[in-house]
Each structure stands twice: as structure tokens, then as C-alpha cells.
Amino acid sequence: MKIQNNLTLVIGGTGKTGRRVKQRLQAANYPVRIGSRTADPAFDWNDQETWKPALQNVDAVYLTYYPDLAIPGAVATVRAFSEQAKENGVNHLVLLSGRGEEEAQNAEQVIQQSGIDWTILRCSWFSQNFSENFLADSINSGEVFLPVDKVKEPFIDADDIADVAFAALTEEGHKGQLYELTGPRLISFADAVGEIAKATGNKIQFIPVSMDDYNAALSEQNLPEEFSWLINYLFTTVLDGRNEYLTDGVQRALGREAKDFSFYAQETATNGAWG
Numbered sequence: 001m002k003i004q005n006n007l008t009l010v011i012g013g014t015g016k017t018g019r020r021v022k023q024r025l026q027a028a029n030y031p032v033r034i035g036s037r038t039a040d041p042a043f044d045w046n047d048q049e050t051w052k053p054a055l056q057n058v059d060a061v062y063l064t065y066y067p068d069l070a071i072p073g074a075v076a077t078v079r080a081f082s083e084q085a086k087e088n089g090v091n092h093l094v095l096l097s098g099r100g101e102e103e104a105q106n107a108e109q110v111i112q113q114s115g116i117d118w119t120i121l122r123c124s125w126f127s128q129n130f131s132e133n134f135l136a137d138s139i140n141s142g143e144v145f146l147p148v149d150k151v152k153e154p155f156i157d158a159d160d161i162a163d164v165a166f167a168a169l170t171e172e173g174h175k176g177q178l179y180e181l182t183g184p185r186l187i188s189f190a191d192a193v194g195e196i197a198k199a200t201g202n203k204i205q206f207i208p209v210s211m212d213d214y215n216a217a218l219s220e221q222n223l224p225e226e227f228s229w230l231i232n233y234l235f236t237t238v239l240d241g242r243n244e245y246l247t248d249g250v251q252r253a254l255g256r257e258a259k260d261f262s263f264y265a266q267e268t269a270t271n272g273a274w275g
């Protein structure tokens, strides 16, 4: 079995896309180090002391910021990290970014100007938000309340993002590329929930609510301030229709179509991810 040489640091390597990138690299015998608070050595975006040990002997980084590049202070943190990455001899940064977020686009520029080879994956909403973390509990409860109504989103499958990241990290031809990654179809949140209901055979209702009512419900959950801020930002600013168009990033990077949401819903239901 051939062991590849280049060590990749996968930040967020237990998260939605990072876990999938790690699996692909390991399956192809590339050495991987996970960057997360629970990894060894631990990596914490909020503690710069943890960055250098995580960057030791690293050739490439799959960079996912948490919770979101739009959070105040994120761009400065990404800049400081890219400087440390350069000092530590990193040769390639693959950045996970979001569409229609001014701050995320500023972070992309930081990476593009870092002096390190880069690839940018500017993504739409992940399909996996319905099954991993954010909306999974409400899908399982049978009632999905969200402060969104008619707007359509081209949900992208985290497997497609991971395939593009893996290609960028292991093949020639992806450096200096900005891939805008969307699924192949614009669908509303109500339709997405409807497709999951169909795939699971469960009754799941989608209930649009006002931002005020949603905030009132959030305040009962005692979420950290930055999460409440982020949810408000996503639903009032980013989901205002600005991202209601499809792109060909998956086709351009991989030479194939992106996975449709209905395929995700069927596959995830079959895997038993929804109770």
C-alpha cells in the first residue's frame, strides 16, 4: 500500500464537510491531521497558541472556520492564521467559504493574498443542515419552524464539497481556482422539507414564522450570542434572494453534475439518519 507524503491539516475534521474530506484522504492513504478542539494536538480558532503545534510539518490545509466567516472578527483571525501557515511552510490553502456573505468574500481575499497557493470553495447552503446538527431535531419532531418563506436555495451536498476539496488537495489544476458550488436545482425550504417527508414516509410540516417570533423562540434556548447573531444574519441578509441562481462549480471541478436534493433525501433516509 503506497503511503502519500503530504500531511494535510483538516480543520473542522469532525464536522459536516471536514469529516468527509478526512475520510477521502485517509482512504487514498494521504496522512491527515484533524484540527479541532477535541483533536490531539487540539486546535482552537479562539486560541492562537494551539495553531503552531497543529501546523507542524503540514503541507496543505482544508480550512473551515467555525461558526461562520461572517462572524465579527473572523476575517482578522483567518488573516492571522494564514500568516502563521506561511511561516510554517504550508504550500496550499483550500478555503470553505459561503455565497453572498460580504465578510466571507473578504476572507477569500485574505487567502488569495496570503502568498500561499489557494483554492476557494464558495458554497450554497448544505443539504446536510437538515440531518446533521442545525435542523435535524426539528425534522425528527415533525415540525420545522423557520423565518423563511418563498426564497429558493440550491442546496449543495456535503459529499460534493468533499469531492471537490479532495480533488483540490490531491490533483493538479485546482490551484488559483474559485469554485462556486451549488446543487443542480433551486428549491424552497418548504419543498426541501416536503422531499424529506416523502423520503422518510414521516409527516413533517414546514411552518414559516416571522423573524421576531423565531428570535423569541431562540431566546428561550439560551444560545451563545454569536449563534443568535448568525441565524439573524443568514435569514435576514443572506437569504434575501441574492443567491437564487445556479452555478457550474461542481461540473467545472469534477467534470460531473452536482447531486440533487432528492438523492440526498433518499440516501439519508435509507441510512437512518432521521429517527
Ligand SMILES: NC(=O)c1ccc[n+]([C@@H]2O[C@H](COP(=O)([O-])OP(=O)(O)OC[C@H]3O[C@@H](n4cnc5c(N)ncnc54)[C@H](OP(=O)(O)O)[C@@H]3O)[C@@H](O)[C@H]2O)c1
Pocket: 011, 012, 013, 014, 015, 016, 017, 018, 035, 036, 037, 038, 039, 043, 044, 045, 046, 064, 065, 066, 067, 068, 069, 070, 096, 097, 098, 099, 123, 124, 125, 126, 129
Ligand atoms: N452549513 C452551511 O450550510 C454552510 C454553507 C456555506 C458555508 N459554510 C461554512 O462552513 C463552515 C463550517 O460550518 P458548518 O456549519 O458546516 O460546521 P461544521 O464543519 O459541521 O463544524 C463543526 C466542526 O468545527 C469544529 N469546531 C467547532 N468550534 C471550533 C473552534 N473554536 N476551533 C476549531 N474547530 C472548531 C468542530 O470540532 P470540535 O467541536 O472538536 O472543535 C467540528 O469539527 C463555516 O465557516 C461556514 O461559514 C457553511
